[in-house]
Amino acid sequence: MSDTRTPSDPPVLSDDELSALDAHWRAANYLAVGQIYLMANPLLTRPLVPEDIKPRLLGHWGTSPGLNLVHTHLNRVIKDRDLNALCVWGPGHGGPAVLANSWLEGSYSETYPDVGRDAEGMGLLFKQFSFPGGVPSHVAPETPGSIHEGGELGYSLAHAYGAAFDHPDLVVACVIGDGEAETGPLAASWHGNKFLDPVHDGAVLPILHLNGYKIANPTVLARIPEDELDRLLRGYGHDPLFVTGDDPATVHRALAAALDTALDRIGAYQRAAREDSATERPDWPMIVLRTPKGWTGPEEVDGVPVENTWRSHQVPLPGVRENPEHLRQLEAWLRSYRPAELFDADGRPTERVLARVPEGAARLGSTPYANGGLLLRDLPLPDPADHAVRVDRPGTTLHEPTKVLGGLLESVMAATADRRDFRVVGPDETASNRLDALYRATGKAWQAGTLPTDEHLAHDGRVMEVLSEHLCQGWLEGYLLTGRHGLFSSYEAFAHIVDSMVNQHIKWLRTSRRLPWRRPIASLNYLLTSHVWRQDHNGFSHQDPGFVDHILNKSPEVVRVYLPPDSNTLLSVADHVLRSRDYVNVIVAGKQPTFDWLTPREARGHCARGAGAWEWAGTEDGSREPDVVLACAGDVPTQETLAAADLIRRHLPELALRVVNVVDIARMMPDTEHPHGMPDAEYDALFTRDRPVIFAYHGYPWLIHRLAYRRHGHAHLHVRGYKEEGTTTTPFDMVVRNDLDRYRLVMDVIDRVPGLGVRAVAVRQEMADARTRHHAWIREHGTDLPEVVDWTWGG
Missing domain, CATH: 3.40.50.970 (Thiamin diphosphate (ThDP)-binding fold, Pyr/PP domains)
Structure with missing residues (x-):
């Protein structure tokens, strides 16, 4: 990896700026390695011993150096340009890097005061990583400045565009791992630039981080010729800037130049749209950053190459506690960052490390855009x-x-x-x-x-x-x-x-x-x-x-x-x-x-309850418990239930019928299982403890059984719903095919109310005949029965 492609006429970093950026990058790399391995001796004040090492080594090193590099350089442009910025970290388990940078800038210690920005806090930062009672190995809600779950491969760029919409002053950087870049959702996400309005929206700066490998295989975009990759990205409507190399000083200068060029172009596009009413869609810039996987880590372990191979993806030195040579290599690796130059005797980052770090809410770990509730306003909703x-x-x-x-x-x-x-x-x-x-x-x-x-x-x-x-x-x-x-x-x-x-x-x-x-x-x-x-x-x-x-x-x-x-x-x-x-x-x-069932006032009360009896639809007189409960959830099941109730009122007027409608399906659960669940006493009062309940449900019937299996009356609960009987047919035939129709519901009532089957045999036969007549009718006419199409509530 000897050649380095950079933007034309790049701004030049001074030696002092380069030194400060490199110090920050080395400090972040040190902290990332420490999190993966150490549970004691964070500043290496003595030689490492096996007891300093975590018993279970978890984490991902391979992507961390590249993420640290990006974070370091975003700090510079945020501070120099007074940017409002957010970064979406796409590479899966990049947690060590993002946590390291959050701790360096002070955001982490402000969020979690027990993890101070000193030697004791560094020790806690290290030990808690991927440790029982600690924090995950990926970027997670616990990570200040994050809005994207680190294991959620494929969605980083879509999240970035969502964050930029209607935030005109925001720049959203998005680091896309080359493994993630192989996913279908990410491939579609490149089209987000066709929906980004340079007047009312912010900007998205994709940074495609190509380090060559996934867990065990090379990645597609890292192995295709660079001119083919360039054509691909330009075909998506982006103007890519390439930064490639393995020499830190060269890459620092090239990445700084690429970021400055990209941000200059973004600013020019936004000014043209906002001030000059330009309407042509910009060729938004992006950066392709190609660096070695596991950069600055062990080159070889046990005689096989590690750096710049898939072997650096997770834990490059897996046997540190048991293998003295691995322990020696780990200590040499950590000391290669020269921690004495990066942290003072108390473990605090030096002024040189923090020289290019922004302050306050400008820090990536403290931006309010990553804690959206700070910006949220109530919607102006009408009545x-x-x-x-x-x-x-x-x-x-x-x-x-x-x-x-x-x-x-x-x-x-x-x-x-x-x-x-x-x-x-x-x-x-x-x-x-x-x-x-x-x-x-x-x-x-x-x-x-x-x-x-x-x-x-x-x-x-x-x-x-x-x-x-x-x-x-x-x-x-x-x-x-x-x-x-x-x-x-x-x-x-x-x-x-x-x-x-x-x-x-x-x-x-x-x-x-x-x-x-x-x-x-x-x-x-x-x-x-x-x-x-x-x-x-x-x-x-x-x-x-x-x-x-x-x-x-x-x-x-x-x-x-x-x-x-x-x-x-x-x-x-x-x-x-x-x-x-x-x-x-x-x-x-x-x-x-x-059908319209409830007035606005009735609807408001019914929805507040989540479930309730529709007295006007039943035939209870209040003197005794109902003989049967017809329950429903969903618009079509409600219509079929009310049509069944109508048939029962006409054909079986002596039956005490209760009709229950459920809007909030979690009401079927006990209150001990869901905040919206009903206490048993309330459920029993509504559905009874021992009367048949015929439940017409919108979806798969076993869900209702699962939600209500602890209820006293579950043995008397019979649910009708969708059972994978579908085709191109008429609307009513869909419910007939799945035994959710009004006639089937009446038959269920007759079958389940004790003693009713003998008394209502003629009614049941009439319902079965109606279903037979339906099948013949739709095949002849292609439409549903007139008595179904023209039905209205007759109660």
């Missing part, structure tokens, strides 16, 4: 009643719930026009999901070419559509983590694409809740529509309600799931989740015409 639909009688009028919600979201978008802290993201489905009222308040973010036939595209738009759920999720996470609000609208079946991403965000929120210094952020809100029961036209591939199951497997303190049955309950739920903090909220609501 949901202002957008509600009128309901004179339940079940007689229909509206499209998400279209009604679109009016409320339009109001929020208009009210945030000046402050620009609310966005709606989705994979090309905003209009399809009936949220197109938003376009009256804003356009769709777009910086690429336009045609006269295009609609709603705008440089300053705050609706973001791209056919990549990963980008939508990553953008919104970055946006929320830096102090703003948003909503992710998606077809229900394809929310699964971001399963692993929402896993990490939930874990981030759960950990953040335990860190008093991390302020609450706006919740991550999903609107899942075009759902399983109304994907009759798209067919089996679009029919999957399992995202709710995935979410409810996660930390109860963080996750919430709502299934509003109509437009007014959707408005109430949306108002609630948009006000909430530190949750992942999932709303499942249809976009097709749905």
Whole structure:
């Protein structure tokens, strides 16, 4: 690695600046190695002995020198240019480097006063790393200045763009590991530059760190010819600056030149857009930094090469406690950084080490942009009643719930026009999901070419559509983590694409809740529509309600799931989740015409309870317990339940029937398992202890059983839901195929109420005949039975 490509006419570092930067870099490298290995003797005041070494060696050295180099040089430009900056650290387990730099700059000790910036604090920093009761080996919520989980490969650049949107004074550097660069989400993330508005947004500076290897293999982008890599990155719309080398002084000078050149170009593009109204999309700069993996570490161990190979990825000297030669090599490695020049006798970093480090909130570990709750403002939300639909009688009028919600979201978008802290993201489905009222308040973010036939595209738009759920999720996470609000609208079946991403965000929120210094952020809100029961036209591939199951497997303190049955309950739920903090909220609501069941006032009360009996739908007289409970959750299951109740009222009027609707699905859990769970006494009062409960559920039926398995009445609980019976068919045939239809529910009541089967045999046969008639009708006419299509609530 002898050649070094640098920008033309690079600024030149003085020898004094070079010396200060190199001292800081060496100090950070020393601290990174110390964290991986040492539990005592942090300043090497005596020769190392096996007892100084941790019994379990965990951590990742290979990427650390490069991350330390980037952090060192970002410090310089932040201080020299008075930048507001944030860095997203993409390489997986780069924790030792980011923690080292946070400790050096003082942010870590200010956040955790027990880990002081002295010898004792250094010892604690070392011991706690990857140690029981300590901190993780990757960049995590515990790391000051971080918004990106270090093991979350593929999403760093999407997070960086999300952080830059609507923060016009912010520069977001993003270090992308060359292993991460092989992932599909990262490959799509390069297109973020087609959505970045140089007027209203900040800048993203990608830094592609090529050190050649993953855990055990070379990386693709490090092994293709450099001219091919250059063409690839230019094809993505970037203007790459290459820095390559293994001589520290040469690389320091080249990286400083590249950063200055990149920031000069960013500033020029922003001034042209903001002052001269330039509209041409910039060729935003980026840096390709190629340095050896495990740089400055052991060149060989046990006779095999380590530095600049995959063997340096994790712990280059694995047998330090047992192998005297490994212990000798470790001590030589640590002393090669000349720690006596970097730390004084008390273990404090010297003035030379800190000469180019910014102060206060300018430090990367102290930036408020990485603790978004510090910047967060409440959304100016309208009263949901202002957008509600009128309901004179339940079940007689229909509206499209998400279209009604679109009016409320339009109001929020208009009210945030000046402050620009609310966005709606989705994979090309905003209009399809009936949220197109938003376009009256804003356009769709777009910086690429336009045609006269295009609609709603705008440089300053705050609706973001791209056919990549990963980008939508990553953008919104970055946006929320830096102090703003948003909503992710998606077809229900394809929310699964971001399963692993929402896993990490939930874990981030759960950990953040335990860190008093991390302020609450706006919740991550999903609107899942075009759902399983109304994907009759798209067919089996679009029919999957399992995202709710995935979410409810996660930390109860963080996750919430709502299934509003109509437009007014959707408005109430949306108002609630948009006000909430530190949750992942999932709303499942249809976009097709749905019956209006509750008035705005009734909807507000029902949603506050989360579950309740609809007295107007049942036949109880209050003198005794019901004979049977018909329960439901979800818009289509609610309609089928009410239709079944209507049939029971007409055919079995002597039956004492209770109808229960559940909006907040966590209410089915005990209060000991989830904050929204019902105490047993409340559950028993609503569902009874020993009466049959026929539950029509939106998703997979076993979820309800899992949530309620500890309840007294679980043996009497029978759940109908989706059971993977789908195809291209009619809407009602979807529920018939899955035994969720009104006729099947009536049959279930007859089968499960003691003694009713004998008395109501004729009614049961009539229900079975209706299902048979349905099958013949749809195959002849291609539409559902008139009695189904024309049904309204007759109670």
